[in-house]
Amino acid sequence: MSERERDEHSGTETTGHEWDGIKELDTPLPRWWLWVWYGSMLASVIYWILMPAWPGLTGYTRGILGKSDRAEVVGELKGLAAQRQAGESQLRSASLQEIEADPELQAYAMQVGTSVFGDNCATCHGAGGAGGKGYPNLRDDVWLWGGKLDQIRHTIQVGVRSGHANALGEKVMPAFGRDQLLTEAQIGDLTEYVVALSGRKADAAAVGRARQTYADQCSACHGPAGTGDATQGIPNLTDAEWLFGSDRTAIHDQIFNGRNGVMPTWEARFSPETIKALAVYVHANAGGVAEPVAPPAPAPVAGDAVATGAAGR
Amino acid sequence: MTTVINTVANREPPEGPGPGPQSAAERARARAKDTGGLYKPRVPIYPKLVHGKWRRIKWALLIATLAIYYVTPWIRWERPGALPDQAVLVDFFGRRFYFFGIQLWPQEVYFITGLLVMAALALFLVTALFGRLWCGYACPQTVWTDLYIYVERMFEGDRNARMRLAAAPWSFDKLWRKGGKHAVWLGVAFATGGAWIFYFRDAPTLLAEFWTGKAPITSYISCAILTATTYVFAGHMREQVCIYMCPWPRIQGAMLDDHSLQVTYRRDRGELRGPHKKGQTWEGRGDCIDCHACVVACPMGIDIRDGPQLECINCGLCIDACDEIMDRVGRPRDLIAYDTDFAVAERAAGRKPFYQFVRARTLYYALALVLVSGLVGWGLLNREPLDLHALRDRNPMFVRLHDGSVRNGYTLKIANRTFTAQTVEIAIVGVPGARLSAPGDPPGAVVRTTVPANEVRGLRVFVTAPPGAAEASLPAVFTIRGDKASAETKTTFLTGAESAP
Numbered sequence: 011m012s013e014r015e016r017d018e019h020s021g022t023e024t025t026g027h028e029w030d031g032i033k034e035l036d037t038p039l040p041r042w043w044l045w046v047w048y049g050s051m052l053a054s055v056i057y058w059i060l061m062p063a064w065p066g067l068t069g070y071t072r073g074i075l076g077k078s079d080r081a082e083v084v085g086e087l088k089g090l091a092a093q094r095q096a097g098e099s100q101l102r103s104a105s106l107q108e109i110e111a112d113p114e115l116q117a118y119a120m121q122v123g124t125s126v127f128g129d130n131c132a133t134c135h136g137a138g139g140a141g142g143k144g145y146p147n148l149r150d151d152v153w154l155w156g157g158k159l160d161q162i163r164h165t166i167q168v169g170v171r172s173g174h175a176n177a178l179g180e181k182v183m184p185a186f187g188r189d190q191l192l193t194e195a196q197i198g199d200l201t202e203y204v205v206a207l208s209g210r211k212a213d214a215a216a217v218g219r220a221r222q223t224y225a226d227q228c229s230a231c232h233g234p235a236g237t238g239d240a241t242q243g244i245p246n247l248t249d250a251e252w253l254f255g256s257d258r259t260a261i262h263d264q265i266f267n268g269r270n271g272v273m274p275t276w277e278a279r280f281s282p283e284t285i286k287a288l289a290v291y292v293h294a295n296a297g298g299v300a301e302p303v304a305p306p307a308p309a310p311v312a313g314d315a316v317a318t319g320a321a322g323r
Numbered sequence: 324m325t326t327v328i329n330t331v332a333n334r335e336p337p338e339g340p341g342p343g344p345q346s347a348a349e350r351a352r353a354r355a356k357d358t359g360g361l362y363k364p365r366v367p368i369y370p371k372l373v374h375g376k377w378r379r380i381k382w383a384l385l386i387a388t389l390a391i392y393y394v395t396p397w398i399r400w401e402r403p404g405a406l407p408d409q410a411v412l413v414d415f416f417g418r419r420f421y422f423f424g425i426q427l428w429p430q431e432v433y434f435i436t437g438l439l440v441m442a443a444l445a446l447f448l449v450t451a452l453f454g455r456l457w458c459g460y461a462c463p464q465t466v467w468t469d470l471y472i473y474v475e476r477m478f479e480g481d482r483n484a485r486m487r488l489a490a491a492p493w494s495f496d497k498l499w500r501k502g503g504k505h506a507v508w509l510g511v512a513f514a515t516g517g518a519w520i521f522y523f524r525d526a527p528t529l530l531a532e533f534w535t536g537k538a539p540i541t542s543y544i545s546c547a548i549l550t551a552t553t554y555v556f557a558g559h560m561r562e563q564v565c566i567y568m569c570p571w572p573r574i575q576g577a578m579l580d581d582h583s584l585q586v587t588y589r590r591d592r593g594e595l596r597g598p599h600k601k602g603q604t605w606e607g608r609g610d611c612i613d614c615h616a617c618v619v620a621c622p623m624g625i626d627i628r629d630g631p632q633l634e635c636i637n638c639g640l641c642i643d644a645c646d647e648i649m650d651r652v653g654r655p656r657d658l659i660a661y662d663t664d665f666a667v668a669e670r671a672a673g674r675k676p677f678y679q680f681v682r683a684r685t686l687y688y689a690l691a692l693v694l695v696s697g698l699v700g701w702g703l704l705n706r707e708p709l710d711l712h713a714l715r716d717r718n719p720m721f722v723r724l725h726d727g728s729v730r731n732g733y734t735l736k737i738a739n740r741t742f743t744a745q746t747v748e749i750a751i752v753g754v755p756g757a758r759l760s761a762p763g764d765p766p767g768a769v770v771r772t773t774v775p776a777n778e779v780r781g782l783r784v785f786v787t788a789p790p791g792a793a794e795a796s797l798p799a800v801f802t803i804r805g806d807k808a809s810a811e812t813k814t815t816f817l818t819g820a821e822s823a824p
Contacts, residue, residue, distance in 0.1 A: 037363070038361055038362055038363035039361065039362050039363065040362065040363050040365065040563060040567055041362045041363060041364045041365060042365065042560065042563060043362070043567075110763060111763075136718070136719075137718055138716070138719045139719070140718065140719030140722065147719075149719055149722040149730075149732075150723060150724050150725070150730070151724045151725055152724070152725045246725070249726065250723060250724075250725060250727040250790075251723070251724075251725050294762045294763070294783075295732075295762075297730065297732075297762055297785045298762070298763070299763060299764070300762075300763030
């Protein structure tokens with residue numbers, strides 16, 4: 011190797027390259043730099059010994075520390091299950107009113123409720139619970155089947171026209187038009203009558219003609235004043251809430267076709283604790299007013315015995 | 324014409340050993356001789372102990388800074404309730420930073436940013452005025468290296484003894500001196516790492532936990548890492564940390580100018596240098612007798628007489644070393660002194676030098692420093708003890724109730740930065756006839772809630788407006804009022820007016 015050029019000022023060799031009259035010093039690296047490099051090599055060897063590192067044909071080197079992400083996840087899941095166990099047992103022993111009154115337990119129930127609602131209920135009721143045409147809005151203060159905690163739980167448990175032995179929705183609305191129970195003219199007049207019930211402007215002559223039809227056909231369920239019956243899921247026709255739409259076409263369609271809502275029973279799918287959490291979630295999200303804790307001997311809703319052996323969710 | 328980019332000044336090594344007897348220094352250095360390979364070995368440095376003004380200041384600062392470092396976590400500061408009683412504490416678990424009467428939350432990290440900006444600007448200003456004072460006196464690398472050299476001197480003696488020991492063959496004497504030194508170094512390193520972790524957890528508790536094996540694993544790891552870095556950086560790397568690792572020596576070049584005070588060899592007075600025998604005349608020559616006292620005292624291993632250099636940390640030890648010699652040969656002190664390049668040049672040209680501390684750059688730095696400190700100080704003094712944020716429900720945006728009234732849901736986050744629980748009254752402005760309710764409560768004009776001390780309370784609030792709103796969207800303001808403080812935040816109320824039946 012020929013003698014390389016040295017810089018006069020510093021006495022250091024140059025790299026021998028030149029760019030526009032500028033040369034670069036070939037200053038040697040400090041020796042400790044080299045030691046850092048050796049050190050990192052050594053560290054990697056130690057790592058191979060301690061940790062899982064090398065793949066083989068059928069497996070991999072496990073490392074003497076026995077570290078395994080998979081085992082850690084299993085352990086963490088177990089811990090989570092134990093944590094849930096504590097929450098679940100509290101949910102089991104507390105009444106719905108007690109759950110809602112205890113901020114910590116309520117927060118736990120709300121968390122359970124959020125995820126269960128999102129996975130199961132949001133399909134029909136919407137992610138925020140605001141419902142849609144034919145699917146009740148769970149955020150407002152109108153409840154077809156009652157808005158008290160126990161009523162909500164019962165509805166979730168047995169469902170509506172779900173095939174469950176105790177299912178809600180014994181009464182159904184007939185398809186007055188499709189089944190030719192009423193004539194088209196009668197249905198048109200009834201539509202005006204229902205519009206008038208909700209306090210809107212309607213054709214007075216039509217309302218007069220429909221009065222008798224309403225009394226004959228509708229008032230048995232919806233009541234003479236049209237206020238419905240929350241214990242049987244009969245909608246109130248005088249308020250601003252419309253399950254199948256509020257305009258004349260929608261009201262006409264409903265009388266003609268008599269659609270009836272269906273909600274599955276969740277008893278087989280959710281544990282009683284989950285159903286309780288869900289009830290609290292729905293109640294609190296709708297701004298439901300708190301109910302007194304431990305009311306004097308709450309009358310059990312008919313057939314509300316929680317089915318034993320209900321599958322966990 | 325070729326120019327060579329001179330990145331790191333690599334001066335000619337001292338002349339190789341001649342045919343005569345080799346000194347201990349040369350034998351010690353011979354083991355680290357540049358063999359022309361790819362890597363440059365470290366040339367060992369054996370700084371000689373000096374006595375004088377700057378050395379005394381350095382000792383005092385060493386004691387002061389170390390005392391601050393070790394004692395601070397043990398200062399107690401009474402705080403109510405379960406809050407930590409440690410004056411300075413970075414509480415990662417509780418997500419709080421405590422500094423005596425000040426308490427910062429993670430979302431107020433901008434105060435820390437402001438503090439760092441202030442520190443940087445102060446460093447700029449001090450550097451522009453007085454050179455690298457930070458490097459020479461206050462930098463932990465300097466302080467701990469100084470401490471380590473002190474320990475080294477206790478075991479191995481001063482420069483010459485250390486060099487002899489390094490060159491000597493292994494013996495029992497060498498073994499115990501070296502072993503003792505490393506043992507004490509490790510002890511100091513451990514104490515350094517050990518003190519560090521006290522800043523992050525209640526010190527007395529952690530001390531007990533640490534020795535009973537109950538401390539969090541992070542404490543042991545942090546302690547081990549700091550022990551290792553302290554031992555390696557202060558014991559073995561020393562000046563190499565400043566030269567190769569630290570960015571500051573390179574940045575500081577931009578802060579210095581001809582009027583910055585730096586440790587300066589006064590060329591005008593020192594040259595021509597040369598040995599001087601007692602009784603010889605001082606006429607026609609400089610005051611520098613080329614005794615190398617400044618070189619052997621230098622912990623960075625440089626010759627200050629080569630002018631300002633990247634390696635020089637401005638510690639002033641060469642000033643003390645030179646002053647001792649000047650006293651001995653009967654010449655005035657301060658041949659090496661804190662001086663400016665400008666003054667040296669003026670004197671060399673036969674003019675009287677002057678010092679100019681007020682310059683454009685020092686003014687800018689000072690102005691920026693005052694501005695930023697003012698901002699940070701103002702921010703600290705005007706911190707609201709209560710803070711409010713409102714998150715609207717987005718799904719559904721609004722809910723129409725049975726009577727046609729409209730309800731919006733909000734999640735309010737109320738931060739209580741005081742040390743006492745605060746009962747606040749929540750109200751909304753901008754929604755005519757609005758009624759508020761928390762879930763489970765009947766609606767009213769206001770909602771009352773209690774926010775626990777030093778916590779954030781999340782609260783769902785429903786706002787219901789009577790039917791008949793004309794606007795689809797109303798700008799609104801949530802307000803909270805406590806006994807001593809209040810806060811407000813803007814939000815929107817959606818009435819759904821356009822889609823009303």
